[in-house]
Amino acid sequence: MATSFKELTQEDAVLTRNLLHEAIPVTGSLVSGTYADENIKTYSHGMFESIYDYPYLSSSANHIFDLTCGYSANSGLSGATNSQNAKKINVYNQMAQVLVGFNEQGAVRKFDADGDLSSGTKIKEAYVLNFARLLSKDEIKKGSFSLTLGVDQPYTSPFTKRITLTDVSGTSGYKVNSPAGEYGILFATGSGIALPAGTTGLSGDGYVQAGLVYYQAGVAVITASLFMGTLGTSSAWSDNAKDGVLAISASMNAGNESVQAILTGSTITVDSNSLRHRIYNIAFNNTTELNSTVFFCRAHNTDFNYSANPTYVENSKMVVKNNSQDAPVSYVTSVGLYSPDNELLAVAKLSEPLKKDPTTEFTLRVRLDY
Numbered sequence: 001m002a003t004s005f006k007e008l009t010q011e012d013a014v015l016t017r018n019l020l021h022e023a024i025p026v027t028g029s030l031v032s033g034t035y036a037d038e039n040i041k042t043y044s045h046g047m048f049e050s051i052y053d054y055p056y057l058s059s060s061a062n063h064i065f066d067l068t069c070g071y072s073a074n075s076g077l078s079g080a081t082n083s084q085n086a087k088k089i090n091v092y093n094q095m096a097q098v099l100v101g102f103n104e105q106g107a108v109r110k111f112d113a114d115g116d117l118s119s120g121t122k123i124k125e126a127y128v129l130n131f132a133r134l135l136s137k138d139e140i141k142k143g144s145f146s147l148t149l150g151v152d153q154p155y156t157s158p159f160t161k162r163i164t165l166t167d168v169s170g171t172s173g174y175k176v177n178s179p180a181g182e183y184g185i186l187f188a189t190g191s192g193i194a195l196p197a198g199t200t201g202l203s204g205d206g207y208v209q210a211g212l213v214y215y216q217a218g219v220a221v222i223t224a225s226l227f228m229g230t231l232g233t234s235s236a237w238s239d240n241a242k243d244g245v246l247a248i249s250a251s252m253n254a255g256n257e258s259v260q261a262i263l264t265g266s267t268i269t270v271d272s273n274s275l276r277h278r279i280y281n282i283a284f285n286n287t288t289e290l291n292s293t294v295f296f297c298r299a300h301n302t303d304f305n306y307s308a309n310p311t312y313v314e315n316s317k318m319v320v321k322n323n324s325q326d327a328p329v330s331y332v333t334s335v336g337l338y339s340p341d342n343e344l345l346a347v348a349k350l351s352e353p354l355k356k357d358p359t360t361e362f363t364l365r366v367r368l369d370y
Contacts, residue, residue, distance in 0.1 A: 014296075016291070016293075063132045064131070068268055075125055111223075114185060123221065123223045138287050143184075144285040165188050186222070305329065
């Protein structure tokens with residue numbers, strides 16, 4: 001227990017902030033095949049499914065993300081006879097009210113394709129990927145998100161036609177009008193497939209708006225228009241087929257169903273599986289925000305030359321002194337940070353003892369991370 005203290009002033013402390021990034025790859029084989037779907041957990045409520053990196057009953061399994069889908073109540077796909085119609089509307093409303101918020105009349109806002117909540121194209125039918133905190137940490141790094149989907153028709157693997165969604169404008173073009181924090185626009189580019197020319201402000205780049213990624217929330221919202229052949233244009237795409245160029249298969253191995261048919265006629269679990277088996281790759285960098293306070297603990301020549309250790313004195317004599325005329329000496333092994341009422345808050349240990357006597361003084365730099 002310390003018996004002498006030295007007060008730290010504002011000049012003795014400085015605040016620092018560091019952002020640590022980690023690359024996160026999620027392969028399509030892991031999401032939809034490596035463990036024969038034993039790493040996919042479904043629930044009796046049927047409102048989403050959870051994806052793990054190992055069979056979910058294993059003690060080594062880590063939750064990666066949840067996958068679900070839904071549509072707005074005034075979507076053209078909404079109908080009382082649809083499979084799980086109420087649940088799909090509830091899923092959409094729940095995600096929208098958390099990520100987009102409410103308008104002036106108290107109604108839940110719809111997802112907006114370009115982030116302009118007052119106007120523009122609304123995303124009324126969407127797939128949602130909700131990444132676990134284990135992966136996204138404090139937030140997804142802006143400009144790093146990438147989701148590649150196989151879009152061959154019928155379903156085949158490996159995919160020769162792919163669409164990649166990226167937040168290419170996320171670094172400087174992110175939006176801040178969400179109650180869940182900052183978010184970016186996801187833009188689609190094609191490989192082996194012709195996408196319409198982009199009219200999204202990225203002039204000449206050929207990017208097409210295809211969804212949203214919420215950085216702090218760790219959520220990606222993918223428009224179902226991606227599978228309707230209407231993304232970014234009112235006309236059909238150049239290689240459109242009868243059910244839409246990006247039609248997805250309900251059975252995943254034979255036949256084709258349009259996304260409209262799947263969203264209206266299948267359960268959320270089947271809908272989620274349809275997208276999950278189309279995932280070729282997911283990649284992003286997460287961000288860990290490390291805040292620190294650095295304390296400069298200065299020991300001047302007259303400070304801390306005596307030890308508070310009971311063994312420092314024996315028979316009323318300092319055991320480290322050979323002669324009474326010798327200067328006092330101590331060895332500093334740790335630094336304690338105390339509250340104003342002398343309660344120990346943190347202890348910093350030195351790698352080796354430092355000799356301290358009236359002829360020396362030094363400054364110890366103590367960093368407190370939180």
